[in-house]
Amino acid sequence: MDSKTDTSEEFAGDSTEAGGSQDALKRAMAASTSATAAAPEDTDGGPVAVEIADLNFFYGDFHAVTDVSLRFRTNEVTALIGPSGCGKSTVLRTINRMNDLIPGTRADGRVLFNGKNVYDDDVDPVEIRRRIGMVFQKPNPFPKSIYDNITWGARINGYKGDYDELVENSLRRAALWDEVKDKLRQNALRLSGGQQQRLCIARTIAVEPEIILMDEPASALDPISTSKIEDLIFELKERFTIIIVTHNMQQAGRISDKTAFFMVNDKRSGYLVEWGKTRELFFNPKDERTEAYISGRFG
Amino acid sequence: MEGRLPLNNQMSELHQSILRMGALVEEALNKALESLRNEDVELATAVVEGDKVIDALQREIEDLATTIIATEQPGATDLRDIMTAAKIAADLERIGDHARHIARAVEKLPSELIVASVPSIESMARTGTQMVHDALTAFVEQDATYAKAVAERDDQIDKVHRAMYQNLLSIMRDKPEWLEHGVELLFLNRYLERLGDHVTNICEWVVFSKTGEHVELNK
Numbered sequence: 080m081d082s083k084t085d086t087s088e089e090f091a092g093d094s095t096e097a098g099g100s101q102d103a104l105k106r107a108m109a110a111s112t113s114a115t116a117a118a119p120e121d122t123d124g125g126p127v128a129v130e131i132a133d134l135n136f137f138y139g140d141f142h143a144v145t146d147v148s149l150r151f152r153t154n155e156v157t158a159l160i161g162p163s164g165c166g167k168s169t170v171l172r173t174i175n176r177m178n179d180l181i182p183g184t185r186a187d188g189r190v191l192f193n194g195k196n197v198y199d200d201d202v203d204p205v206e207i208r209r210r211i212g213m214v215f216q217k218p219n220p221f222p223k224s225i226y227d228n229i230t231w232g233a234r235i236n237g238y239k240g241d242y243d244e245l246v247e248n249s250l251r252r253a254a255l256w257d258e259v260k261d262k263l264r265q266n267a268l269r270l271s272g273g274q275q276q277r278l279c280i281a282r283t284i285a286v287e288p289e290i291i292l293m294d295e296p297a298s299a300l301d302p303i304s305t306s307k308i309e310d311l312i313f314e315l316k317e318r319f320t321i322i323i324v325t326h327n328m329q330q331a332g333r334i335s336d337k338t339a340f341f342m343v344n345d346k347r348s349g350y351l352v353e354w355g356k357t358r359e360l361f362f363n364p365k366d367e368r369t370e371a372y373i374s375g376r377f378g
Numbered sequence: 379m380e381g382r383l384p385l386n387n388q389m390s391e392l393h394q395s396i397l398r399m400g401a402l403v404e405e406a407l408n409k410a411l412e413s414l415r416n417e418d419v420e421l422a423t424a425v426v427e428g429d430k431v432i433d434a435l436q437r438e439i440e441d442l443a444t445t446i447i448a449t450e451q452p453g454a455t456d457l458r459d460i461m462t463a464a465k466i467a468a469d470l471e472r473i474g475d476h477a478r479h480i481a482r483a484v485e486k487l488p489s490e491l492i493v494a495s496v497p498s499i500e501s502m503a504r505t506g507t508q509m510v511h512d513a514l515t516a517f518v519e520q521d522a523t524y525a526k527a528v529a530e531r532d533d534q535i536d537k538v539h540r541a542m543y544q545n546l547l548s549i550m551r552d553k554p555e556w557l558e559h560g561v562e563l564l565f566l567n568r569y570l571e572r573l574g575d576h577v578t579n580i581c582e583w584v585v586f587s588k589t590g591e592h593v594e595l596n597k
Binding site for chain 1: 381382385451452453455456458589
């Protein structure tokens with residue numbers, strides 16, 4: 080599949096791409112260094128896939144997210160955790176401009192995807208959402224066949240390859256193929272909740288995104304389905320960069336390489352308290368607010 | 379910090395068990411010393427028997443630590459605290475063994491050797507016993523600075539240990555007929571020296587529990 084537009088090439092992070100985008104990346108990285116100086120421990124891992132710098136987000140007059148700066152590295156799983164209302168889902172949705180769909184919202188600051196601000200005027204949000212896919216809390220397959228669910232996005236993108244192959248590959252990578260290979264024409268809504276969620280993941284990866292955002296993807300699932308999703312996340316990070324919001328701290332501990340902990344201030348605005356390697360955050364957090372949350376003590 | 383009553387109760391039980399084990403170990407060391415000083419075989423036997431209670435308490439602490447991890451999924455400070463408790467229990471168990479070794483010497487050594495060596499043995503054992511007590515205070519109070527200060531006292535034990543070692547060597551050189559008992563005392567001297575090392579381990583774990591950093595004290 081190759082349906083890259085001019086816009087998408089602006090976002091190219093591959094070092095073999097044209098020099099122009101590399102310059103943009105370098106400029107962006109240089110500009111954003113100071114914004115994230117509070118996390119000096121973040122020096123290892125692969126290249127930065129997404130960098131959020133000085134992000135403030137507003138729903139109308141409501142200042143929902145305050146001064147968030149954070150990096151996500153390629154082929155890592157980063158978990159966003161924190162109490163309800165701390166802005167973690169809002170931050171997640173700024174990454175592929177999903178919040179644009181809510182009227183009256185405004186994002187200040189930068190969300191750099193391969194060095195390019197996704198909020199720049201010349202950026203097509205639809206293209207962004209293809210390259211940064213999303214899986215939601217409740218499985219939301221289209222009321223169509225399993226097969227059509229997978230091919231839908233590819234058809235819109237003008238995919239010229241073999242659709243049968245695309246369906247099989249996507250379902251295999253989402254660990255669903257063996258369960259559905261004999262009923263691809265069956266309506267997706269007849270699948271179990273856990274299968275529907277894996278189908279949504281298959282649908283997301285079918286359009287070959289670089290990043291997958293997951294907003295509590297397992298919170299509506301039983302422990303067995305949850306475990307399958309977690310195994311899947313572990314396998315998917317080989318190919319994708321994954322950013323996941325979860326209420327389940329143990330889940331964050333199990334599946335993520337990095338964890339970012341958010342809280343809500345007295346003006347009900349979410350902010351980032353601490354982020355870094357998951358092991359450090361869970362075993363030896365630097366901030367006492369993180370300590371209280373990780374220990375389950377909310378005094 | 380508030381919240382998590384069941385976890386708090388179990389953590390408190392864990393700390394109490396460590397303190398109880400510490401008290402038993404201190405008592406065992408004191409009694410072992412007394413049995414040696416008075417050549418009291420009956421008291422020595424009680425120390426040997428009492429070590430079984432210490433061993434059982436170690437297993438209890440390990441089981442409790444495992445249960446808390448399995449049922450409460452503790453994180454951060456709680457988790458380090460639990461790891462530390464289990465490690466301390468293992469060192470206390472070894473110190474209990476050394477109390478037993480001291481008690482056993484009562485039956486193995488002739489009076490005149492006991493009388494001659496008691497001052498050195500007593501010096502090391504007293505320092506060690508106080509170190510056990512203070513290290514556990516540092517643990518319960520999560521005081522890493524105090525833990526480091528306690529560990530420094532290991533030098534005092536090491537000095538006496540070295541002097542006694544040299545002394546025993548020269549005795550054995552001069553009087554080969556005491557070789558067998560001399561070797562027995564060399565072992566005893568070594569056990570007492572190990573006492574300080576085990577307390578140092580405990581202090582290192584207290585620092586870990588408080589800071590999350592592994593340190594090497596007395597190296």
